[in-house]
Amino acid sequence: MRIVVIGGSGHIGTYLIPRLVSAGHEVINISRGKSTPYQSSQAWNGVKHVVLNRSEEERNGQFGKKILELHPDAVIDLICFSLESAKQLVEALEGKIQHFISCGTIWVHGHSKEVPVTEDQSRSPFGDYGIQKAEIESYLLEKARRDGFPATVLHPGHIVGPGWVPLNPAGHFNPQVFVQLAKGEEVTLPNFGLETVHHVHADDVAQAFVRAIENWNSSIGENFHVVSPAAITLRGYAEEVASWFGQLSNLKYLPWNEWHLTVEENEANATWDHIAHSPSCSIEKAKRLLNYQPRYSSLEAVRESVAWLINQGVIKIN
Template sequence: MKVIIIGGTGHIGTYLVPRLVEAGHNVVCVSRQQANPYSNNEAWKSVEHVTIDRVKAEEEGDFCSQIVDLNADVVIDLICFTPKSARKLAEALNGRIKHFLHCGSMWVHGFSEQVPTTENQKRKPFGEYGIDKANIEAYLHTFHQKSGFPVTILHPGHIVGPGWLPVNPTGNFNPDTFVRLAKGEQIVLPNLGMETVHHVHADDVAQAFIKAIENRDNAIGESFHVVSEQALTLRGYAEAMAMFFGQKLKLKFLPWEAWEKTVNSTDKEFTLDHIGHSPCGSIAKAKALLQYQPKYSSLQAIQEAIEHYFEKEGIKIHG
């Protein structure tokens, strides 16, 4: 089949595009062509590249027509962030494709209620990103029910892999937390460190998209979580990483009101967002209907990414 992947040179596309090629699909990668995949793969040589600046094309009103003109069987949209954008593309493609796959987010749920969170938990999103992703999901499902639009929505957790930093045990992206753990130095966690983060390797997200295409009848009209088998508490995450570095964990805890004063505003906002959501997603539905089986645990995905980062930066891992 001819598969268009919108935003194919980023985190997910780095792994998804080669998987699509290896599965025998004719792949068209639509992007601004301002970034390269995080890793090289011979499969990229057989990919057709189409340069479209989505933001600019949407402003000019011809993005959807450009996608339609590519005459795909399957369209995978990895970079849709507003309901308006989703609506215009879905309406333009309706009746013209066999399958449309949208990359959502675990953030559609808002805070966790019962864990692990299942896909049917009532949506209570907060923050612009989560609210927009939840509204996109609601629109696409409604459009499917009204018109038969063949949509599947996949909700990844914290995507990680070699080439970018994972959410760390303090709930933000500051690499100093990992450096301190590697040196056996004390780190400070907010509250009691029992909030959760739920990572997923980008290759497992790619796997889920492939599985959804291969199990189309089970996937159409559905949403699926795409995360690792288990979430991590911040405390458990910190302990596991200290062990990974060959160090003994040195922890200190502070109430949020005191902890937030120890970090910069960027780290504070990321941590508040992550612990406020404290995602812990079930993948039972994806396993049953898509045969999704993550290759990486949260820790395995994180550790691979950190090894890559430390090697790149010349930081000694094990003490």
């Protein structure tokens, strides 16, 4: 098929586009032309690159039209963040493509009620990101079930991989936490460190997109979690990271109203978002209908990312 990938130069696209090329598809990558893949691959030599500024084209009402002019059989949208953005694209493509796959987020669930969370549980999303992604999902699945629009929605967890800093055991993105754990220094966690985070390696997310295409009949009109086999607690995460460096974790705990004063405001905000959600999601539906088989556990995915950060000198350890 001719597959257009919108936003294919980022975390997911770095792994997805080579997988699509290897599967024999013709691939067109849409980006603003400001970033390059995190990993090199000969597969990129066969990819057509089209530079489009989505926001600008949407303001002009031209984005969907320009995607359609590329004559895609399938479109993978990795960077849709508002309902209006989704509607403009779908209205242009309706009746003219075989498959449309949208990247969502596990944050569409909001607070967990029963864990692991399944895709069909009742939801209470909060925060602009989760709310808007939930609106996009509802719109796409309604279009699929009512009008036959061939939509699938995949919901990744906290994406990790070589090339960027992973969500750390304190629930934010300061790589210094990994340094402290590696040196056996004291690390303070919020509350009792029992909130959860649910990572996924970017290549496993890419695998799920390819499996959705391969299992077209099973994926149309459906939503799927795309995460590692199990979530991890902040405490367990910290203990495991320390052990990678031959250390016993030296952990301290503070209630939230004290802990958030010990870090920068942006770090506190990131941690609050993650521990308020505390995701733990089931992948049984994706395994059953898509044959999704994640290669990485949460900790294996993070360990690969941390090794890359050490090699790049971002994490400096004697």
